[in-house]
Amino acid sequence: MSQKKGLEGIVVADSRISSIIGSQLTYCGYEIDDLAENALFEEVVYLLWNDRLPNQQELKEFSDKLFELMNLDERIYDHFKNYPIESVHPMTALRTALSFTAHFDANAENTSDAAQKEKALRIQAQLPALVASFARVRNNQEVIKPKKGLSYAANFLYMLNGETPTDVQEEAMNKVLVLQADHELNASTFTARVCVATESDIYSGITAAIGALKGPLHGGANEQVMNMLKEVGSLDQVDAYIQKKIDNKEKIMGIGHRVYKEGDPRAKYLKHMSKKLTEENGEGELFEISKRIAEIVEKEKGLLPNVDFYSATVYHSLGISSDLFTPIFAMSRASGWTAHILEQYADNRLIRPRAEYVGATGRKYEAIENR
Ligand SMILES: CC(=O)SCCNC(=O)CCNC(=O)[C@H](O)C(C)(C)COP(=O)(O)OP(=O)(O)OC[C@H]1O[C@@H](n2cnc3c(N)ncnc32)[C@H](O)[C@@H]1OP(=O)(O)O
Numbered sequence: 223m224s225q226k227k228g229l230e231g232i233v234v235a236d237s238r239i240s241s242i243i244g245s246q247l248t249y250c251g252y253e254i255d256d257l258a259e260n261a262l263f264e265e266v267v268y269l270l271w272n273d274r275l276p277n278q279q280e281l282k283e284f285s286d287k288l289f290e291l292m293n294l295d296e297r298i299y300d301h302f303k304n305y306p307i308e309s310v311h312p313m314t315a316l317r318t319a320l321s322f323t324a325h326f327d328a329n330a331e332n333t334s335d336a337a338q339k340e341k342a343l344r345i346q347a348q349l350p351a352l353v354a355s356f357a358r359v360r361n362n363q364e365v366i367k368p369k370k371g372l373s374y375a376a377n378f379l380y381m382l383n384g385e386t387p388t389d390v391q392e393e394a395m396n397k398v399l400v401l402q403a404d405h406e407l408n409a410s411t412f413t414a415r416v417c418v419a420t421e422s423d424i425y426s427g428i429t430a431a432i433g434a435l436k437g438p439l440h441g442g443a444n445e446q447v448m449n450m451l452k453e454v455g456s457l458d459q460v461d462a463y464i465q466k467k468i469d470n471k472e473k474i475m476g477i478g479h480r481v482y483k484e485g486d487p488r489a490k491y492l493k494h495m496s497k498k499l500t501e502e503n504g505e506g507e508l509f510e511i512s513k514r515i516a517e518i519v520e521k522e523k524g525l526l527p528n529v530d531f532y533s534a535t536v537y538h539s540l541g542i543s544s545d546l547f548t549p550i551f552a553m554s555r556a557s558g559w560t561a562h563i564l565e566q567y568a569d570n571r572l573i574r575p576r577a578e579y580v581g582a583t584g585r586k587y588e589a590i591e592n593r
């Protein structure tokens with residue numbers, strides 16, 4: 223296949239934010255394993271935006287500011303009530319809602335460095351509140367405001383469920399957020415960079431990125447993985463189900479990657495977490511089904527699980543509805559999107575590739591009655 227289809231392997235930017243070499247992923251020079259084991263998601267966001275980890279005082283100020291901005295304008299909570307709620311996918315809702323939040327930001331069009339950073343912070347803070355409040359409004363539940371003193375991960379679960387999460391739940395959510403925060407020039411990040419390279423605003427860049435993440439070949443795969451597991455139903459059905467998909471040349475969701483050919487380094491954490499959490503919930507069979515799917519696809523096609531494969535059962539074990547999986551991915555990836563947008567602004571040039579014309583030539587306009 224020609225490289226130009228899908229821009230495979232084509233380097234189009236210099237970036238200091240994340241790097242993929244073989245199966246090694248780093249954020250600003252820190253290995254993903256180190257950060258997944260030790261870091262709070264807020265620290266990772268700070269790292270991606272400032273190219274260094276915060277000290278204690280900086281982290282406190284940063285977390286306080288995030289908390290402050292998490293409280294949405296009442297009109298934003300209210301606007302969800304005007305959605306034809308039963309039919310709106312949460313990613314569609316998020317795409318609209320994030321765009322709507324720009325209406326409440328007096329600095330939306332301000333292009334100073336300070337204003338751009340402030341907007342990044344505002345977006346990062348508002349996303350969990352948007353996802354959680356949409357989920358509650360569609361279920362006819364009261365919206366829950368963030369609680370002071372909780373981490374970003376815990377506050378999201380609190381706003382979603384109305385209960386402070388257990389340590390195990392908070393740790394799992396934090397880890398998933400850290401693991402998905404950035405990933406070089408994936409499709410949604412590239413989308414964000416293309417958008418703001420026209421000197422458009424950061425809200426437009428993030429709205430465009432949410433749209434790109436939604437697709438099942440990208441972030442939308444996590445929801446499809448859960449649908450597949452439900453469809454398979456039980457361990458004894460896996461082999462026949464997957465063989466049929468392979469025979470029909472259908473893609474198996476959560477498997478394969480454009481860059482990683484020897485395995486996605488994030489998947490091993492998520493696999494481990496999936497095993498632990500599903501067993502604790504008495505749903506160990508879901509993990510066993512996932513593991514068997516991965517074994518068959520590796521044997522038959524030589525393809526390995528990506529970040530979306532085991533994250534599905536991790537989210538499911540946290541009691542999260544499957545159509546919220548991709549919005550949660552967006553909450554995490556917003557940190558990378560905004561980091562890349564700020565990097566693009568700092569050294570911008572319009573992104574405008576070429577296409578090779580392969581269509582008809584030499585046609586002449588013909589009057590409509592003669593066609
Ligand atoms: C956060 C993320 O975005 S991670 C990716 C999430 N997406 C998914 O999980 C969706 C399923 N996976 C896929 O569709 C692909 O592997 C992608 C989109 C991730 C990568 O795609 P590309 O690099 O473009 O690979 P491409 O789609 O060209 O596949 C190459 C070959 O492997 C096959 N293949 C790739 N992924 C899969 C899969 N999941 N199941 C079955 N076959 C697959 C293709 O059918 C193709 O086979 P062929 O050469 O016989 O036609």
Ligand SMILES: O=C([O-])CC(=O)C(=O)O
Pocket residue numbers: 402404405407408409480481528529
């Ligand atoms: O990099 C990619 O193409 C997809 C991916 O894994 C991500 O966005 O995390």
